[in-house]
Amino acid sequence: MIPTPLPTVTVTATATVTVAPAPPSESVDLGWISEQLQGWGSLVAALVAVAALIVTVKTANRDRIQGEQERQEDRAEADRRLTDERRASGALLERQLERQRQRDRRDFLIEQLQRAGDAWSDYTALSAMPQQRVAVQRIQAILPVLPVGFASLLKVRFPASSLDDPQAGAEAERRAKAAGLPLKAAGSTEIFEELADNIRELLGEEPRVAIDDDKSPAGPES
DSSP states (O other), rough: OOOOOOOOOOOOOOOOOOOOOOOOOEEEEEEEHHHHHHHHHHHHHHHHHHHHHHHHHHHHHHHHHHHHHHHHHHHHHHHHHHHHHHHHHHHHHHHHHHHHHHHHHHHHHHHHHHHHHHHHHHHOOOOOOOHHHHHHHHHHHHHGSSSSTHHHHHHHHSSSOOOOOOTTHHHHHHHHHHHSSSSGGGOHHHHHHHHHHHHHHHHTTSSSSOOOOSSSSOOOOO
16 A cells, blocks of 8 residues: 655745844044043153152252261361361460560579679678678579579589589589689689670570580680
8 A cells, every 4th residue: 555645834934134224433532532641641740740859859858968068077177177276376375475484584594693793792892791691691592593503603602502503513613624713713703704604595695605624724814
């Protein structure tokens, strides 16, 4: 038996496609971009200004510190100069005072030598014992203040006055020898010559009577 074929069913579907036009492209907002660029430019400018301010502040601080150091160095240098000037002035004043003391001492000794000569003149000129005793007392009051080696002939003649001058004896011997006399024979001429030489020494001058132990004694003055 032959099978009967099934009937064929045909289905027809209709599809409707709607094509919409593409939306128009949006326009570029140049104003917004310009504002953004201006904002970034302002930010960069602000950053540059801040950086410049920082550099300026650092430079100012460095200059201030350097200036303070220089001022401190200048003050220290000024203090050193002032200290040096004060020391120099003090040293100069001390030298001046020392020279003045030396001049005063020299003038005092010259006066005492002159007084010793005057007292010796009185001693030799006065014959009365009381008057001679006064002259001796004057001499004995003067001799101790004279330096070592000064007025040696008077000091050995009045021993009480030569206790503080151990060189008086040797100096007197040299002077008597230079005059060609024994010590006991040395008189007014030799005494006044020694006093004059002592004054010359105080004044920084050479003595008139040269004394040299190596030379033969000179003959007595006529």
